[in-house]
Amino acid sequence: MDKSWLNIKNRADRAYIRGVDGFLEWAYTQLGVNDMIRCPCKRCMNTEFKVHYRVREDLLKKGFL
């Protein structure tokens, strides 16, 4: 998986958003959209379980850990 988007500081950058979506698609491959994963954003730091769209929101607002 291409992880170069993790270095993008501007979270409104299309490449960053594409990266987040790609990550989520991969993370939820084995799950349904109503299942939860640990949120890897800077605030939750892999401690909180959240559904797909919540994790996306966090990653776009707070950034990847």
Ligand SMILES: [Zn+2]
């Ligand atoms: Zn989070």
